[in-house]
Amino acid sequence: MSNQTVVTIPTTQTVTTCGDTVTPTSHIVSFNPSSIDSTTGSSSLIFTENGVSIKTFGNTTDTSGTMLYFVNDSNYVGLGIDNGDTHYTSSDSFIQFDLNDLIQKLVPGTVPTLVVESSSGNYQIYGSTSQGSLGVQLMSGSTVSQSSPWPIAVSGVTQTFPVPSFETTPYQFISIIGDSVVSFLNFTSYDDNSGVAQPVCESSGSCPPDPPAQPDLPALDPTYVEVGLEVAPVINLTVDKPKINLVNYAAGVPKKRCCVVVKKRCCDKC
16 A cells, blocks of 8 residues: 555535545444453553554543552453553543544544443533643533533443534543443444545545656676785794703712703703
């Protein structure tokens, strides 16, 4: 594929691709995929679904980080905060989602939905351009179906709603604070033949041209090189054993002379 960018025409939503076929495909991100009840041991996690990465952060209202918690109790299943007895988000702790990658790959004209579990409905949704900051309040939770400020479908404690701000200019960071657990995120992306979501740009322009082909280079014949080496002569030196004349004066005139010392013995042949 020469270019991974999907080009869409906003007026008709006609899709032209750059070298590959793409298909609008719905996906579900589970924030407790193994349905366990345990601390995550981290204040940040990344959930990936078909090439879309959703970063999550645990935060407190005093701007400090706090660990996230996989909740699976008698009430909720999803992602919460590792503080308190219930591990739910509270009035002073919240879960923040970095949706930048989703914004780049979301099918234009569609809006992702969040699934939140809350028996009280006492939670709020905020939008921000900065990590760790709550930002602007976008909506409040509810235990009954409502159309204002934002439509929410309620089934028991489970509440599903479109993510606020995505119908116009989406916030990169969406936060949920209050008595709740976040279970799922639903979205639609343009997936290629391998099932991987592709980036989208709302433009009627054409795909950039492929880079020019490189010219074929002629085959190279092997080249042989003669190398002359000058070798220095080797000189062998032989050193004879030294001749030592010994004279024994202990008895006056020496009776025998030692001309050559051989292994500590005297040889009288000079």
